[in-house]
Amino acid sequence: MLELALHILDIAENSVRAGAKTIFIDIAENRGKDRLLIEIRDDGAGMDPTTLKKAMDPFYTSKKVRRVGLGLPMLAEAAERAGGSFTIESREGAGTRVAVSFGLGHIDRQPLGDLTGALMALIAGNAGVDFVCRHECEGKVFLLDTREIRNEIGEIPINHPEVMKFIRQHIVEGLSGIGTEAKKLLSS
């Protein structure tokens, strides 16, 4: 995986499979401290301490159809490669929190990539789950809360094409408004 947006999509899909109802995605860019922080929190099934310990093992997975589970190890590796760190906390029955940091200006930091596409895929593909995405950049904040949208549209499914078009516009406008730097590939 070559973009952080894809990692976010992957980890949030884990949350969906864990039965989460609301998933929080926080992204914060701090140029002064040269830090990029990404946090994904959910209210899903969570893990007991033994499972949590095994979660970082690439040869451990909760799935029965294959014998590897690479999502979390790959994200941890991407963070370590860019002078960052990785933490995961989980409580059975309460949810899981994955937090990663990167050196914002580190040459090996993956670009944030197509965050709009990742959010759209999450919202469209999981109409029953709410997503709250907050992207902060130098004091400017973009917030997308599907709960607010759901309140307005009532019984219309959130992944109706017209609603999705509206959400896409909202994300594109919002993200361009905060002037994110993390999107760019540093070597280009």
Add this chain to the structure above:
Amino acid sequence: MAKLKIEDLKKIKERIHAETALRDGSNRVKVTVHMGTCGIASGAKEVMDILMSEIEAAAVSDISVTTSGCMGLCSREPLVTVEILGQEPIKYEYVNPNKMRQIFKRHVLEGEIQTPFVLARGAEVVK
């Protein structure tokens, strides 16, 4: 900070209500994009992007899109399942944006199975 344009949402809501009053509201086709780590790493998000933009361009509202996890055939990802109401689901393997466009136009809209891209017919058994 970009504010959610509530007025726009209200207009969309009214428009959708007027339009769904004309049909029974059930979805004719269900398209599933497999979004496991393996799927994402091999381009499932790009496939999903194209699928959503094709649905928007075709202006159809009786197609539902969902994502699912890995089904164990990671080497054949990206996988897409097309299920037309009342028919057996069809699984497509090695899908890319171009194949997705073709599958959407020919199979989803016109009901013609795109045999060269098919992996299998039927639903997977999740253990």
